[in-house]
Amino acid sequence: MVTEKLGMTYRAPVRRSGLWAALRSVARREYRQVDAVTDLSFELAAGEVVGFLGPNGAGKSTTMKMLSGILHPTAGEVRVLGFTPWRRQSEYLQQMALVRGSQPMGGPAELTVMDAFRYRQVLYDVPDADFRANLAELGELLDLEPLLNRQVRALSLGERMRTGLASALLYRPRVLFLDEPSIGLDVSAAATLRRFVAGYAASTGATVLLTSHYMAEVESLCRRVILIDGGRLQYDGPLATLAGRLSPYKRVRVTLADGAGVAWEEFGEVEAIDDTSATGPVTLRVPRDDVPSVTSRLLAGLAVADLAVEDPPLETVMDRFYRDGAR
Known part of the structure; x- marks a missing residue:
């Protein structure tokens, strides 16, 4: 295929409001061009x-x-x-x-x-x-x-x-x-x-x-x-x-083996955190270029039980595309 x-272009009729405009459209219709594709x-x-x-x-x-x-x-x-x-x-x-x-x-x-x-x-x-x-x-x-x-x-x-x-x-x-x-x-x-x-x-x-x-x-x-x-x-x-084209960050999900009072803001923007547990899991938004250094710091400085790096959900990526357009 x-x-x-x-390309597909339509001629769509234009109808202005008001009685006089409605009567005039009977004799002389106005059109506008709509580029669908x-x-x-x-x-x-x-x-x-x-x-x-x-x-x-x-x-x-x-x-x-x-x-x-x-x-x-x-x-x-x-x-x-x-x-x-x-x-x-x-x-x-x-x-x-x-x-x-x-x-x-x-x-x-x-x-x-x-x-x-x-x-x-x-x-x-x-x-x-x-x-x-x-x-x-x-x-x-x-x-x-x-x-x-x-x-x-x-x-x-x-x-x-x-x-x-x-x-x-x-x-x-x-x-x-x-x-x-x-x-x-x-x-x-x-x-x-x-x-x-x-x-x-x-x-x-x-x-x-x-x-x-x-x-x-x-x-x-x-x-x-x-x-x-x-x-x-x-x-x-x-x-x-x-996701790499439309989203500037990745998600880093961290679970600790043991820990409390971690300043998560030092590693990235906190997207989600389990307030009931000192060990997490915690989800961080990290700029793509910073992911290698941030994960190295997490592994070196904390007792990490589990760590996962993933792209944001496709729904989130598409929502940004739909709202802001592709840049």
């Missing part, structure tokens, strides 16, 4: 599971729609599996799937889940033997057996998400676009979804592009992330180095 200088370029290899992150309104869903062929971009080029998505060629549509958390299960709500699956089989021309084998595997992994004879309208959000994912995978797509797939799911259902996506990508070599506001989901599935803000690329690289 290759995107080169991808600007000059966006990246490549994805077969088998990669990549997180596609950014704040609300950053352009993630718009990009997903262009990559899946729903929207025609106003600039740039895209090639997915050798196809131009917005040409909507059947050979391409039979090899990709877009799963949206807000609309996980398409089709008439009066159908049973099995009828919806059968419709999908006909639509994508899946041989009966492959359909049965795929459904058996998906049914076991996603616990679909109790849902097959129920109407789609009667399903809970979590059940719709599971059946929607199964419906999208019945024809074994080679590219999977997941737009907030775990929204509204409980902890167990979200964990099941993550395990399944990881297993599917590993076993089939499918390329997965994932948008999510749940950082635990991103951490468990993605080694690489792409960050966009205001429709522009801000970061494309390993998840492991993201």
